[in-house]
Amino acid sequence: xxxxxxxxxxxxxxxxxxxxxxxxxxxxxxxxxxxxxxxxxxxxxxxxxxxxxxxxxxxxxxxxxxxxxxxxxxxxxxxxxxxxxxxxxxxxxxxxxxxxxxxxxxxxxxxxxxxxxxxxxxxxxxxxxxxxxxxxxxxxxxxxxxxxxxxxxxxxxxxxxxxxxxxxxxxxxxxxxxxxxxxxxxxxxxxxxxxxxxxxxxxxxxxxxxxxxxxxxxxxxxxxxxxxxxxxxxxxxxxxxxxxxxxxxxxxxxxxxxxxxxxxxxxxxxxxxxxxxxxxxxxxxxxxxxxxxxxxxxxxxxxxxxxxxxxxxxxxxxxxxxxxxxx
Ligand SMILES: Cc1cc2nc3c(=O)[nH]c(=O)nc-3n(C[C@H](O)[C@H](O)[C@H](O)COP(=O)(O)OP(=O)(O)OC[C@H]3O[C@@H](n4cnc5c(N)ncnc54)[C@H](O)[C@@H]3O)c2cc1C
Numbered sequence: 586x587x588x589x590x591x592x593x594x595x596x597x598x599x600x601x602x603x604x605x606x607x608x609x610x611x612x613x614x615x616x617x618x619x620x621x622x623x624x625x626x627x628x629x630x631x632x633x634x635x636x637x638x639x640x641x642x643x644x645x646x647x648x649x650x651x652x653x654x655x656x657x658x659x660x661x662x663x664x665x666x667x668x669x670x671x672x673x674x675x676x677x678x679x680x681x682x683x684x685x686x687x688x689x690x691x692x693x694x695x696x697x698x699x700x701x702x703x704x705x706x707x708x709x710x711x712x713x714x715x716x717x718x719x720x721x722x723x724x725x726x727x728x729x730x731x732x733x734x735x736x737x738x739x740x741x742x743x744x745x746x747x748x749x750x751x752x753x754x755x756x757x758x759x760x761x762x763x764x765x766x767x768x769x770x771x772x773x774x775x776x777x778x779x780x781x782x783x784x785x786x787x788x789x790x791x792x793x794x795x796x797x798x799x800x801x802x803x804x805x806x807x808x809x810x811x812x813x814x815x816x817x818x819x820x821x822x823x824x825x826x827x828x829x830x831x832x833x834x835x836x837x838x839x840x841x842x843x844x845x846x847x848x849x850x851x852x853x854x855x856x857x858x859x860x861x862x863x864x865x866x867x868x869x870x871x872x873x874x875x876x877x878x879x880x881x882x883x884x885x886x887x888x889x890x891x892x893x894x895x896x897x898x899x900x901x902x903x904x905x906x907x908x909x910x911x912x
Contacts, residue, residue: 586617606679689702698736717729744848790846790848797854799812858885
């Protein structure tokens, strides 16, 4: 099996879910006895291609063009279609980022192919790859297989695999090739404006290693500084359940769950969150989940690695004090 992994960077910085999908791609390549080609796409991103070449893959393609400096769905689709035509992969893998959601279905459609998006895992059974997707907001999961001829295109949800388990090469690097892609300005029908820069103020919680999340148990906006103080002591970002964002107590971009962000931090500290399925679906990929809830039967404890049954208004200040002391 020939696998093509399309990584993601923005302004020369990795989207770390690229390494999670790299770990998945390496595993599939190993199980199927396949080859793995990594793609870095953009402009002025040679350093990232060289970094990627330090991982276990067969080659890296550095796909650069002036018209790829800023992301556009047309530019990325046209360029990647040429790469797919040249490499002829069986399987194209991508991390399921916002950007991938934007262009990958277009790429698949332009190749006349389907796409299995937002997979949480896969199995290799009897020589066949079976992908696993969540359905009905995470209440159930379904096995999905590709029909027809390759290339098959799939994306993996953040947290489905561990980026730190992507295997590195020992001492040497994979070759980095620079295939040419033909793009013309008139083929690109959108011009990215300042919107991406605005995102500087916004947070991409999917990239945050530590999250302190608050739910309705926080009771009132005046109490949010309590959680903020703990987040600051830990060096964590603040996140929330939907009611907190619906109330306007925190901006929507901090909402975790089926209608918010999907995150996979090292630590997710849930304060006064009941653990409704629509919330859990967005955070259960966290490596360690710590929940504080005064109701010992709260469903959040079913996914928590550590549970504290108690009043967050007593526990959070004590935790903050301990964290500050230990610095
Ligand atoms: C279509 C749809 C999409 C949705 N999308 C999302 C989504 O993306 N994200 C999301 O979060 N929700 C989403 N929801 C809402 C979801 O169903 C829940 O209503 C919501 O997650 C509950 O938020 P919560 O846990 O903060 O509040 P609650 O369910 O009210 O839980 C509050 C918890 O705080 C505890 N508590 C109270 N006081 C204290 C205290 N002093 N100390 C400790 N614990 C305390 C309580 O025991 C309780 O468990 C969606 C719902 C629908 C229908």
